[in-house]
Amino acid sequence: MRALLKAGSIIGLxxxxxxxxxxxxxxxxxxxxxxxxxxxxxxxFATAPLWxxxxxxxxxxxxx
Numbered sequence: 001m002r003a004l005l006k007a008g009s010i011i012g013l014x015x016x017x018x019x020x021x022x023x024x025x026x027x028x029x030x031x032x033x034x035x036x037x038x039x040x041x042x043x044x045f046a047t048a049p050l051w052x053x054x055x056x057x058x059x060x061x062x063x064x
């Protein structure tokens with residue numbers, strides 16, 4: 001499950017970076033860029049917090 005969440009986060013980050021580069025290179029229309037960026041941002045914010053949550057037991061051991 002965690003691997004799928006990480007993969008989703010990486011895809012989300014890719015969808016926020018790659019469209020900008022393609023618009024700059026003149027290979028992608030601005031409207032398509034906006035849609036891909038929105039999807040990428042939503043995917044990132046939906047998946048990243050779920051796998052970046054720190055394990056509470058590890059936090060407890062580090063503070064002792």
